[in-house]
Amino acid sequence: MNNGPLLFFGILVTLASSFWGLILGPQLKIGRQEIRMIEATGALYPTPRPGLAQKGAEVYRSLGCAECHTQQVRPRESATDFARGWGQRRTVGQDYLHDYPIFLGSQRIGPDLANIGRRQTNALHHLLHLYDPQLVTPGSMMPRYPFLFEKRKAAARKAGGSEALPLGAKVEPGYEIVPRPEADALVAYLLSLQAETPLFEAPLPLPPTKAEPAQAESTNAVPATPTNEVAAPVPPSAK
Numbered sequence: 662m663n664n665g666p667l668l669f670f671g672i673l674v675t676l677a678s679s680f681w682g683l684i685l686g687p688q689l690k691i692g693r694q695e696i697r698m699i700e701a702t703g704a705l706y707p708t709p710r711p712g713l714a715q716k717g718a719e720v721y722r723s724l725g726c727a728e729c730h731t732q733q734v735r736p737r738e739s740a741t742d743f744a745r746g747w748g749q750r751r752t753v754g755q756d757y758l759h760d761y762p763i764f765l766g767s768q769r770i771g772p773d774l775a776n777i778g779r780r781q782t783n784a785l786h787h788l789l790h791l792y793d794p795q796l797v798t799p800g801s802m803m804p805r806y807p808f809l810f811e812k813r814k815a816a817a818r819k820a821g822g823s824e825a826l827p828l829g830a831k832v833e834p835g836y837e838i839v840p841r842p843e844a845d846a847l848v849a850y851l852l853s854l855q856a857e858t859p860l861f862e863a864p865l866p867l868p869p870t871k872a873e874p875a876q877a878e879s880t881n882a883v884p885a886t887p888t889n890e891v892a893a894p895v896p897p898s899a900k
């Protein structure tokens with residue numbers, strides 16, 4: 662039949678609109694974000710990760726942590742993320758400016774890690790958890806990563822002054838478990854995961870946290886529905 666031109670036109674429109682919707686549109690909208698100065702503090706956001714943490718990101722990638730962990734706090738509408746304590750504000754594109762690749766993740770078999778550097782600041786806790794998650798969270802189904810650690814004669818400690826894991830009777834007597842450099846880098850990366858600086862497009866909710874409802878009696882006790890208007894005056898939580 663003689664529908665060739667129509668068919669051609671139809672395919673063209675389909676391709677063009679999906680190119681626009683999936684590639685061009687997003688690129689115009691969020692593709693050119695820049696590192697910005699937070700007016701309230703004069704600090705740049707986001708700050709680059711320290712070198713060790715940058716290496717840790719590579720360990721995170723190579724071990725496939727993102728298969729089970731997301732790094733995105735979803736918007737207020739699904740308030741569960743906030744209730745779970747995974748973050749105080751939603752994550753936005755700007756949070757990931759320094760990262761490549763970005764470990765957004767899609768499956769939440771484990772908790773979201775966008776703010777794990779705030780939630781758990783103890784490096785030793787992270788190391789123990791990586792060595793054997795069950796030590797920290799009994800019944801955890803997260804895999805163990807013992808190959809990030811080295812088992813060696815405890816005598817070496819005197820020489821090197823290393824930070825052996827406090828495993829007590831779980832290690833053969835005379836031996837100790839010490840983190841390899843990859844483990845330290847990975848933990849540095851975990852500690853660097855913090856996305857709670859208030860931004861214009863993602864302000865912290867007012868009142869500050871649900872943990873301190875007593876303070877909500879002050880002037881603007883807005884029911885916890887943040888709007889963009891309140892973005893600027895929010896005092897940054899201390900570093």
Ligand code: HEC
Binds near residue numbers: 721728772780
């Ligand atoms: C098979 C899925 C799976 C993989 C792969 C995995 N995890 Fe987990 N992770 C979990 C689960 C489930 C939990 C919750 C139980 C627990 O705390 O151990 C968890 C918990 C955590 C926590 C504690 C979170 C909190 O809120 O306290 C951290 C940190 C973590 N994982 C980091 C990692 C890192 C780093 C890797 C990669 C080396 C990794 N996970 C790989 C499933 C996984």
